[in-house]
Amino acid sequence: MTTSFNMPGPASEPAPVRPGRKLGPIADTVSSSHRAWLEPTRERYLASGRTLSDLSQKVLAKSKLSELLRGVGHYPRWEVIHRLAGELDLPNWPLYRLWKQAAMDAGKSRDWVDRSTDGTTAVATARSGQPLEHWALCQTIADGYLAYARVFLTDHAPKTAVEDTFAILWLCFDEALASPDIRRYAWNILRATVKAKANYRDERPVLAEAAFDTITVRDASLEDQPTxxxxxxxxxxxxxxxxxxxxxxxxxxxxxxxxPEQVSDLLGIPLAAVRSDERHANRFLDDTIELPPRTGGPTP
Structure with a gap:
């Protein structure tokens, strides 16, 4: 499933008027992992006032740069993205992480990834320049995000989804800080990231994997577990x-x-909104199934 990672935020200033042809949209064939770094990169370019002609002098030929920013053609080598990041003042570590993940998803070998870095790996993998506010927020929400991701994903995917979320948030951190609520901004990224990795049935995410690790099942006697x-x-x-x-x-x-208070903090919405959503959801569930007993504290 391809998921857009554009996050709602406050109204921004109109993008600078550029000479020449307008940059086309991202291709529909671009994968979610590719889109995860491409969308923030495009947004930074569009807000920068730079032109393709300007950037082409230091990054890549104009036509190829246009293709790169639309996600068409060959998947770009890191050395090119690294030069573009330098021109647009994008942080290297989260961009490299997301670029590498998308490269592996596109079927690129580890040898190709290593060769395409062209000596920039040390710069890319050094986790320097992380905003203190970003680090503090990630420390606060990590456990809750991981618990949510584990409901939809298995094996190493939940941890990867959370780490990808934090990388995307870092790339978009200026926009996140300017948004009405940074927690809501971050949660929207997590939801999009998890949805992009989840399995679907009838266009809805499959949660059944979580059934094997719920308090209700684990606390039941052996004979009651099937029920x-x-x-x-x-x-x-x-x-x-x-x-x-x-x-x-x-x-x-x-x-x-x-x-409810913890949910409010994680989602970045008022406590009243949490209670209202829960109330409406319970009405739907009451009309649909007979609810099992409710659990107490967080799942260990």
Whole structure:
């Protein structure tokens, strides 16, 4: 599934008027992992006032640079992205992480990735220049984000999704700081990142994998576990049909076991909105299935 990572934010100043042809949109064929670094890079370019002709003198031929910023043609080598990042003042570490992930997803070998860095790896992998506010926010929300991601993803994917989220947030951190609520901005990135990696059925995310690690199932006796598992999977199927806002609240409340105040902090929305979303979601679930007993604290 291809997911856009553009985050809603405050109204910005109109982009500078540039001479020449307008940059075309990102191609529909661009993968979610490629889009994760391409969208912030495009946004930085569009806000910079620079032109393709200007950048082509130091980065890449104008036609090739246009293709790069639209995601068409061959996947770009890191040495080119590194030069572009320098011209647009983009932080290297998160950009390199996302570029490398997309390269592997595109089928590039580790040897190709290593060769394409052209001696820039030390600069790219040095986690320097991280804003203190970004580090502090990530420390605060990491556990909650990981718990949410584990409901949809398995194996190493939850950790990767959270780390990708933090990398995208770093790339967009100026926009995040200018948004109405940085926590809401960050959560929107997490949701888009997790959705891009999740499995789908009937255009809704599949939550059934989480059934094997819920408090309800793990605390049940051996003879009761099949029944509890069936109940949990029915609940997960129903929750997956909720609108995004209600789904997020119910995943955090019912499947992760967080309290309303914790959910409010993670989502960056008022406590009243959490309670309203939960109330509407419970009405839907009450009409759909017989709810299993509610859990207490967060899932260990």
């Amino acid at each position: 509890r598992l069936a109940e949990s999977m029915e609940l997960f199927t129903a929750i997956s049909k909720l609108p995004d806002a209600q789904l997020d609240v119910m995943v955090l409340r019912r499947l992760c076991g967080f309290q």
